[in-house]
Amino acid sequence: MTLAKFVVGLTGGIASGKTTVANLFAEFGIELVDADVIAREVVAIGSAGLTAIVEHFGDKILLADGQLDRAALRNQVFNNETQRLWLNNLLHPMIRQKMLDQVQASASQYVIMVVPLLFENHLDSLVTTTLVVDISPELQISRTMQRDGVSRQQVEHILASQMSRQQRLDKAEHIIDNQGDINLLRSQVTRLHQLFLQQAAELTIKPND
Incomplete structure (x- = not known):
């Protein structure tokens, strides 16, 4: 694009x-479009990203308050190329699209x-x-x-x-x-x-x- x-x-x-x-x-x-900020937003509570991650890995990657347990997720993909690729294929397009949307909306x-x-x-x-x-x-x-x-x-x-x-x-x-x-x-x-x-x-x- x-x-x-x-x-x-x-x-x-x-x-x-x-x-x-x-x-x-x-x-x-x-205006700034920050990939790190967007990467957190696409896995926030209620997001499609977090829903897909929970469906794939189960509730064990959630903290008690329902937020993503980043340490637990890292453990799931550490030294597991298949799981890492799955996660990247899920999140990277979401992050990319949100960055493009923010650029287009900028003034x-x-x-x-x-x-x-x-x-x-x-x-x-x-x-x-x-x-x-x-x-x-x-x-x-x-x-x-x-x-x-x-x-x-x-x-x-x-x-x-x-x-x-x-x-x-x-x-x-x-x-x-x-x-x-x-x-x-x-x-x-x-x-x-x-x-x-x-x-x-x-x-x-x-x-x-």
């Missing part, structure tokens, strides 16, 4: 600062689509351009350990499961360096905001040429 809107696919590795960068764009009035000049696994899940096909928030692996490790209270080994395991830094940079059309202070970050976002405004305006003019 080709969107008639200018969409920036924002991604980056763990603890790279995707949320901080997205919020800086939001300060300019740019800002362009839209930021925040997707941690933008390239891994081939969701870059939905966006006009891609923006990677980049930091060094060492900084990723220290920030994640501090933020999540996990060991270095756990963080290194997560990094090993994600696309490598170089692969991500090779695919990026735009890159933000988030290894400095907030003022440096803000100046980069401001520059890109002006560029995206210009490109979005050009996109809306083209159909009438």
